[in-house]
Every structure is written in structure tokens, then in C-alpha cells.
Amino acid sequence: MERVIEIDLFNKDDLYEKYNKKNVSRDLIDYIVKTAMFFGKKDKIKIVFNDSLNENVDYIELFKKTIQDEYNYSLRKHRYNNIMQIIYLLLGILILFISNFLDNSIIFQELLIIGGWVLIWEMIELEIFTDLEEQKKRRILKRLLNSEIIERDI
Numbered sequence: 242m243e244r245v246i247e248i249d250l251f252n253k254d255d256l257y258e259k260y261n262k263k264n265v266s267r268d269l270i271d272y273i274v275k276t277a278m279f280f281g282k283k284d285k286i287k288i289v290f291n292d293s294l295n296e297n298v299d300y301i302e303l304f305k306k307t308i309q310d311e312y313n314y315s316l317r318k319h320r321y322n323n324i325m326q327i328i329y330l331l332l333g334i335l336i337l338f339i340s341n342f343l344d345n346s347i348i349f350q351e352l353l354i355i356g357g358w359v360l361i362w363e364m365i366e367l368e369i370f371t372d373l374e375e376q377k378k379r380r381i382l383k384r385l386l387n388s389e390i391i392e393r394d395i
Contacts, residue, residue: 333360
């Protein structure tokens with residue numbers, strides 16, 4: 242089934258990023274990603290830009306470049322999260338290991354045990370929530386890159 246996302250462009254601020262006119266607005270990208278999130282995996286996505294700006298801008302190329310940049314940013318974020326997970330795990334294990342050698346201070350030992358487990362749970366939280374959301378977003382961005390994009394003058 243073909244699913245259509247229509248985007249009405251009445252104002253330049255609706256299209257361009259506030260501080261960089263070479264990229265599509267982040268709000269517009271977020272809107273498209275959130276809309277495409279509810280489409281089925283087998284649905285074909287078609288994006289239609291209804292242009293009333295009458296500018297000589299290649300929306301298709303601009304949109305694809307911004308989506309590709311967003312996809313690359315998501316991949317970098319994923320790599321960063323993986324590095325942080327390894328650091329949290331190693332620090333948590335190290336702190337738990339150190340807490341076993343403190344026999345004379347029970348309060349300090351318990352604080353270290355709690356701190357070690359907090360770091361380990363932070364690693365698990367990154368994997369369960371943040372990485373899954375980013376993975377879903379990357380899948381949608383990839384589908385948007387392969388979608389049909391049409392520009393219509395209104």
C-alpha cells in the first residue's frame with residue numbers, strides 16, 4: 242500500500258533550518274519521521290512537497306541530503322552510546338570489585354556497591370531504551386531515503 246506524506250510549504254521558515262539554510266528544518270524532519278513511524282513495513286512511502294514559495298530550490302536533493310546527514314548523525318550517536326556502555330560496565334565492575342576489599346567500613350562498602358550497580362543499570366538503560374529508539378529512527382530514515390519524493394507547485 243502506498244502511503245503519502247504531504248508537506249505544505251507556505252513559508253521559508255517551514256523548510257529551512259533556522260541557522261543553516263543548506264539543511265531542511267529539524268522540525269520538518271521530526272514531523273516526517275513521526276508520521277512514517279506509524280506506516281507498515283511493507284507500505285511504500287511517497288513524500289509530496291506542495292510548494293507555494295516559488296523558489297528555484299531542488300527540494301528533493303535538499304531533503305535527501307538532510308535525511309542522509311540525520312542518518313549519519315544517528316550512526317555516530319549509536320557508536321558513542323556503545324562506547325559509553327562499555328565504560329559504564331567496566332567502571333561498575335571495577336567499583337563492585339573494589340567494594341569487596343573494604344571490610345572495615347560497611348557504609349562506604351555499601352555506597353560503592355550501590356554506585357557500581359547504578360553504573361551497570363545505566364548501561365542496560367542505554368541499551369534497552371536509547372539504542373532501540375535510535376535503531377527504529379535509523380530504519381525509518383533509511384526508508385525515507387529510498388522513498389519517492391515529488392515536488393508540486395500550488
